[in-house]
Amino acid sequence: MTVGSKFSRRTVLKNGLAGAATLSMGLYAPHVLAQNKSLSIMVLGPTQQSLEWLRGALATFKQQSGYDVEIRQSDWGSAFQKLLTSAASGTMADVTMMGQVMTPALASKGAYLAIDDRLADWPDVKAYYPAMLKDGTYDGKSYALPAYADVRTAVYRSDILEKVGVGADALPKNWDEFKTVARKLSKKEGGPLDTPFFSGQDKSVGLMQIYSQMLYQAKGTFFDDAGKSVLSNEAGVKALDYLVSFFTEGLANPNIVYQGTGPRPLVQGLSAMTYNSAAESQNAADNAPDVQKFILAGLPLSAEAGGEPTTIAWVNKFAIGSNTKNPDGAWELLKFIMSKENSAKIAELWGGLPARTDQKDTPYLANVSPGFVEATQYAGALPTSPNLLQIQKEVNIALQGAIRQSGGSAQILADLDKKIDAINGV
Amino acid sequence: MRPAKRDVLSHQRVAGNLLVTPAVVVIFATSVIPLLLAFFFSLTDYTLLAPPHWVGLSNYVTIVQDPVFWQAIGNTLSFAASQVGIGLVVVILVAALFNGALFGGPVMRTIIYLPQAASYVVVALVWNLLLDPAVGPINSMLMGIGGGQIYFLSDPAWAMPSIVVMSMWRNLGYFMIIVLAALKSVPSELLEAAKIDGANAVQRFWSISLPTIKGVVAFVAITWFLGALQMFTQSYVMTGGGPVNATRTIVYLMYDEAFTNLSIGKACAMAVMLFLLVVALSLILRVILRPKGQV
Numbered sequence: 001m002t003v004g005s006k007f008s009r010r011t012v013l014k015n016g017l018a019g020a021a022t023l024s025m026g027l028y029a030p031h032v033l034a035q036n037k038s039l040s041i042m043v044l045g046p047t048q049q050s051l052e053w054l055r056g057a058l059a060t061f062k063q064q065s066g067y068d069v070e071i072r073q074s075d076w077g078s079a080f081q082k083l084l085t086s087a088a089s090g091t092m093a094d095v096t097m098m099g100q101v102m103t104p105a106l107a108s109k110g111a112y113l114a115i116d117d118r119l120a121d122w123p124d125v126k127a128y129y130p131a132m133l134k135d136g137t138y139d140g141k142s143y144a145l146p147a148y149a150d151v152r153t154a155v156y157r158s159d160i161l162e163k164v165g166v167g168a169d170a171l172p173k174n175w176d177e178f179k180t181v182a183r184k185l186s187k188k189e190g191g192p193l194d195t196p197f198f199s200g201q202d203k204s205v206g207l208m209q210i211y212s213q214m215l216y217q218a219k220g221t222f223f224d225d226a227g228k229s230v231l232s233n234e235a236g237v238k239a240l241d242y243l244v245s246f247f248t249e250g251l252a253n254p255n256i257v258y259q260g261t262g263p264r265p266l267v268q269g270l271s272a273m274t275y276n277s278a279a280e281s282q283n284a285a286d287n288a289p290d291v292q293k294f295i296l297a298g299l300p301l302s303a304e305a306g307g308e309p310t311t312i313a314w315v316n317k318f319a320i321g322s323n324t325k326n327p328d329g330a331w332e333l334l335k336f337i338m339s340k341e342n343s344a345k346i347a348e349l350w351g352g353l354p355a356r357t358d359q360k361d362t363p364y365l366a367n368v369s370p371g372f373v374e375a376t377q378y379a380g381a382l383p384t385s386p387n388l389l390q391i392q393k394e395v396n397i398a399l400q401g402a403i404r405q406s407g408g409s410a411q412i413l414a415d416l417d418k419k420i421d422a423i424n425g426v
Numbered sequence: 427m428r429p430a431k432r433d434v435l436s437h438q439r440v441a442g443n444l445l446v447t448p449a450v451v452v453i454f455a456t457s458v459i460p461l462l463l464a465f466f467f468s469l470t471d472y473t474l475l476a477p478p479h480w481v482g483l484s485n486y487v488t489i490v491q492d493p494v495f496w497q498a499i500g501n502t503l504s505f506a507a508s509q510v511g512i513g514l515v516v517v518i519l520v521a522a523l524f525n526g527a528l529f530g531g532p533v534m535r536t537i538i539y540l541p542q543a544a545s546y547v548v549v550a551l552v553w554n555l556l557l558d559p560a561v562g563p564i565n566s567m568l569m570g571i572g573g574g575q576i577y578f579l580s581d582p583a584w585a586m587p588s589i590v591v592m593s594m595w596r597n598l599g600y601f602m603i604i605v606l607a608a609l610k611s612v613p614s615e616l617l618e619a620a621k622i623d624g625a626n627a628v629q630r631f632w633s634i635s636l637p638t639i640k641g642v643v644a645f646v647a648i649t650w651f652l653g654a655l656q657m658f659t660q661s662y663v664m665t666g667g668g669p670v671n672a673t674r675t676i677v678y679l680m681y682d683e684a685f686t687n688l689s690i691g692k693a694c695a696m697a698v699m700l701f702l703l704v705v706a707l708s709l710i711l712r713v714i715l716r717p718k719g720q721v
Contacts, residue, residue, distance in 0.1 A: 081685040088474035105688065109475035201580070203666030255577035257669070259554055268560055390687045400670040404582070423687075 042093035050349035087111035092321035094330040107138040108386035144317035148352030153375035160272035171298035198271035208396035214239035229420035232413035240409040263287035297371025313379035468695035485695035506654035521605035539599030550663035608642035644715035
């Protein structure tokens with residue numbers, strides 16, 4: 001008897017194919033099953049504390065829904081690059097966190113799922129501040145839910161202000177008053193500081209963020225109705241002149257730049273006034289806890305006496321990646337993360353203010369200077385341009401030159417307008 | 427029957443080709459294909475998230491019309507030239523020092539080499555702290571001896587020189603070891619003969635050691651210079667390309683184009699231009715630093 005007679009070629013082939021099919025099913029089936037019951041979430045700039053909380057929250061989500069959620073993370077610095085490359089390679093997390101200016105940049109390229117239909121059936125949507133909810137839209141469609149707001153206002157070191165007789169009840173309300181206090185604090189006028197005002201300069205776009213607030217306070221905008229950049233109009237020039245005047249009068253130093261780690265200039269006591277958010281208070285808590293009680297938030301300023309306080313909120317959000325294989329599961333996860341309790345915890349742990357009107361009594365707000373919370377009602381948003389990432393970088397570089405007196409405000413802004421229009425193709 | 431000589435050669439050629447095939451495949455996959463792809467994308471408006479469209483040479487035209495590009499080219503060249511120009515002198519001097527009988531030489535060599543073992547990010551973060559105007563030890567020392575506070579990383583006049591010094595410190599050990607190895611190979615009989623003839627240490631080094639190691643010095647200069655043309659990490663970590671673009675290099679600009687401006691096409695065009703610049707400069711440097719008599 002030959003081997004060939006017992007194991008014909010056909011039998012071997014059949015058995016081989018069956019074996020291969022069984023093996024591949026065995027290997028693939030758990031993957032499919034796991035895929036159906038697994039999701040991923042990308043968070044940006046988490047701390048150890050916030051990650052621990054998130055793990056706990058997602059364990060609860062698993063009990064409720066059966067979904068196992070993988071946590072991915074990135075620092076803010078490389079966040080956009082990571083979101084972009086993951087979107088391009090189809091590996092974006094099912095639910096991703098994102099910063100203010102990333103929304104239009106990525107939504108315009110189809111990286112996120114529109115959620116208007118789902119929002120229509122979700123009662124919690126009414127709880128959000130409308131301006132913050134609008135910030136998650138692009139081209140008339142909703143793509144993201146606001147998690148927390150980085151609301152800016154005028155921030156002071158109360159202990160240093162007291163040295164020149166400025167109490168918490170007499171904080172500046174407009175530009176002139178703000179400048180007057182800065183002069184009082186200056187060593188030139190017998191005050192305690194070389195550089196009373198910190199301009200928010202950092203290795204990112206901090207200077208542009210302060211200028212943006214001044215621009216809005218001067219009733220200016222970035223773009224006109226036709227989408228053309230109008231920074232060089234009267235309001236834009238007025239705002240830049242005001243910013244630059246701190247440097248020309250020696251009230252600020254263009255070379256003081258926050259490096260991104262350690263205490264900020266206000267916390268160090270190098271300066272006593274700036275524009276910032278509750279992050280200033282958090283920075284003190286992290287680096288100099290004794291100083292935190294002296295971080296005092298005032299009202300956002302107005303350009304003129306008697307004007308409306310004005311500021312900007314940078315709203316960070318969560319959205320569903322368009323490459324998700326499980327949109328329903330991703331929506332469940334998004335709703336869970338954005339529930340009243342969870343989003344309040346995210347706001348607390350990420351150092352922001354709540355984006356929902358029903359979170360005003362959240363316990364952690366008791367430790368935040370009330371001015372930060374109060375500023376929320378005066379906050380507008382930056383325009384939702386898909387090129388804002390590039391534009392804000394260009395504005396920041398131009399401002400770096402302006403505060404070093406590289407030219408007149410009108411000319412710098414006119415050049416900037418041309419550059420921005422070229423970026424936007426208008 | 428012995429195989430004909432032609433058959434042996436033929437078999438050897440086939441075997442040789444087979445042996446180099448894996449290397450050729452890897453080089454093609456990791457160098458040649460990406461280079462060709464970069465060239466192709468440089469002629470498109472590719473954004474990563476949408477299919478590319480042919481735009482011809484418009485990316486190149488836009489780039490050369492942008493003053494920031496030329497500023498970045500200037501920054502890159504000045505960084506590379508100053509780092510290698512000053513660094514080479516320091517490297518040769520330190521290597522010469524170690525070539526003599528130096529107390530604790532091996533330990534000192536290790537200490538000088540150590541920064542090379544750390545990543546640029548780590549080194550940059552350490553130097554960020556060292557150069558901090560408020561809490562950095564360098565400024566504390568300067569102010570301690572009556573000097574003024576220097577904003578090393580935020581003053582446009584100081585930012586690039588600070589990065590040059592930090593990069594030199596980081597690379598010193600690696601290139602010093604190469605030059606030291608070359609110095610060790612200088613024939614001792616030549617040095618002894620010169621000594622007998624009355625040449626002092628400086629004359630011996632200048633007239634015998636240095637000419638002998640000229641080829642190695644040229645190699646160090648070329649590789650260091652070409653590497654410096656790709657500077658990115660130091661600037662990204664320490665200054666963010668600022669202040670006022672003072673430390674924005676050509677690779678930094680490429681990164682910005684690709685990942686901030688979503689313009690992969692323009693970033694690829696810059697990469698192609700940098701590639702051509704590197705090729706041109708390496709050819710020029712080879713000619714300039716070629717030992718006499720070599721064609």
